[in-house]
Amino acid sequence: MSLADGVKAAALLFVAAIVQVSIFSEIHVFGAVPDVLLVSLVALSLLRGSVVGALGGFFVGLLVDTATLGMLGLSSLVLTLAGYWIGRYGETTGRDRAHAPFLSVAVVTVLYELGLLVVHFVLGESAPAGAVVRSLVPAIVLNLIITAPIYALVRRLLRPAQRDELTAEVQLLG
Amino acid sequence: MAPPSRSARAAVLASSVQRSKPAPRPSQARRALIRRAVVVVLVLAALTLLTVSFRSPTAGALHDVQGAGSTALRPFQIAATRVAQPFRDAYDYLHSLSSAKSENAKLKKENAELRKDAISARASAAKYSQLPKLLHFEQGPTFPKDFRPVNVEVISSPAGPFTHTLEIAAGSSSGVRINSPVVSGDGLVGRVTNVFPDTAIVTLLSDPDSFVAARDLRTGVRGGIRTGPSGTLALDEVQKQLVVKQGDVIVTAGTHSARFPDLYPYGIPIGRVSSVGASDTASFLQVQVQPFANLGSLDAVAALVPTKSRR
Numbered sequence: 001m002s003l004a005d006g007v008k009a010a011a012l013l014f015v016a017a018i019v020q021v022s023i024f025s026e027i028h029v030f031g032a033v034p035d036v037l038l039v040s041l042v043a044l045s046l047l048r049g050s051v052v053g054a055l056g057g058f059f060v061g062l063l064v065d066t067a068t069l070g071m072l073g074l075s076s077l078v079l080t081l082a083g084y085w086i087g088r089y090g091e092t093t094g095r096d097r098a099h100a101p102f103l104s105v106a107v108v109t110v111l112y113e114l115g116l117l118v119v120h121f122v123l124g125e126s127a128p129a130g131a132v133v134r135s136l137v138p139a140i141v142l143n144l145i146i147t148a149p150i151y152a153l154v155r156r157l158l159r160p161a162q163r164d165e166l167t168a169e170v171q172l173l174g
Numbered sequence: 175m176a177p178p179s180r181s182a183r184a185a186v187l188a189s190s191v192q193r194s195k196p197a198p199r200p201s202q203a204r205r206a207l208i209r210r211a212v213v214v215v216l217v218l219a220a221l222t223l224l225t226v227s228f229r230s231p232t233a234g235a236l237h238d239v240q241g242a243g244s245t246a247l248r249p250f251q252i253a254a255t256r257v258a259q260p261f262r263d264a265y266d267y268l269h270s271l272s273s274a275k276s277e278n279a280k281l282k283k284e285n286a287e288l289r290k291d292a293i294s295a296r297a298s299a300a301k302y303s304q305l306p307k308l309l310h311f312e313q314g315p316t317f318p319k320d321f322r323p324v325n326v327e328v329i330s331s332p333a334g335p336f337t338h339t340l341e342i343a344a345g346s347s348s349g350v351r352i353n354s355p356v357v358s359g360d361g362l363v364g365r366v367t368n369v370f371p372d373t374a375i376v377t378l379l380s381d382p383d384s385f386v387a388a389r390d391l392r393t394g395v396r397g398g399i400r401t402g403p404s405g406t407l408a409l410d411e412v413q414k415q416l417v418v419k420q421g422d423v424i425v426t427a428g429t430h431s432a433r434f435p436d437l438y439p440y441g442i443p444i445g446r447v448s449s450v451g452a453s454d455t456a457s458f459l460q461v462q463v464q465p466f467a468n469l470g471s472l473d474a475v476a477a478l479v480p481t482k483s484r485r
Contacts, residue, residue: 018247018250018251018254019254021251022250022251022252022254022255022258023254023255023258023262050209050213051208051209051212051213054212054213054216055212055216057216058216058219058220061220062223063247065240066240066243066244066247067243067244067247067251069240069241069244071224071227071228071231072223072224072226072227072236072240073219073220073221073222073223073224073225073226073227074224074227076216076219076220076223076224077217077220077221077224080213080216080217080220081213081217084213119224123224123228
């Protein structure tokens, strides 16, 4: 990953985080909020791999927690794991598949919400499992709706990495 | 042995020759190591931040740094909010428009219900406007002794000019009996002519067969109230030499004989003399009486039930 790509990725995540905490966090549809930041992170991870995904998740989580004056490290923890996992998926089976962004967003939305719920529960804070579960389906739908344009934008911004730039642990025969 | 239809390459691939697992290239192993190290470090860093932040959420260096970071990010958030403001305003406008529409429909429905209630309340008020008069009459000095009122709602009024009865919502179970006098707050209405357990039929004064012994309250002249040929009430059988004047009040005459008590007790107002005439050929005065009670519009009446045993 070049320096220019790093700057672009950082700018992308920064803008996504600001837009998320300033604008999209106030849009409630059936109890769910469209998560531009999560979808952007998924797109970046798919295109740039697990290390970039994990680093992006960590720092953007830190940014969100700082902007919202939330508990530092909470979003970082969940987003780091999400970025890493999606990056690994992109590096292995998910690359070049058209449904990869949508599948990733759907799965990560569920894991992200449940992950936050678990962390809050472990910390002894309010963890309304019922409300989270009820808002899961609307959250998935909303995130899937914004996946296509955001993924296209990120893909346009960051050219897909060459195959040898990505780690390929799954060896294909033939 | 491979089937003959398969190609030589497929046959080779399908053979049970053990292929050695390719060893990862050094650069790939190094990348994997770096990748895992990065994620472990990041997770540990996040957990550390989480722990510190959880243990001292309102004080400490981390709290100060977070506050400074939030202050630094604030302008960006404000800028984003301002950029989004027109879209938000448009959304709010559309949302409030749809809300106003649904609220309008809701208010229309509520208004219709309130109007219905108001009409119902007005109807009830009009219906029971006669009750105070009735109560006043029952508590007044003209209310006959030895009787108690059975206040009752009128179920059905006279259906037309040829009907001179009405139905009341009380019957024998309430003590109402045949020939019980029926009054309104204004005056005499008629008498009960048929009784059922919970309802009764009242024949009005305007019935052609009705007859009430009456007297002029001022002069004491006696006569009988009947329905005249023109459908108005008349005081019959008043000798020409007796004096009855227009405006005199006519009341029930009451009992003449203790053995044959009148159906109507003495003193119930019937009406006012509206005209007095005399002809050379007739031996009686022609006295027309305007009834006090509005016989065509009765909502509540009282049946008079004797408190003592009467024949």
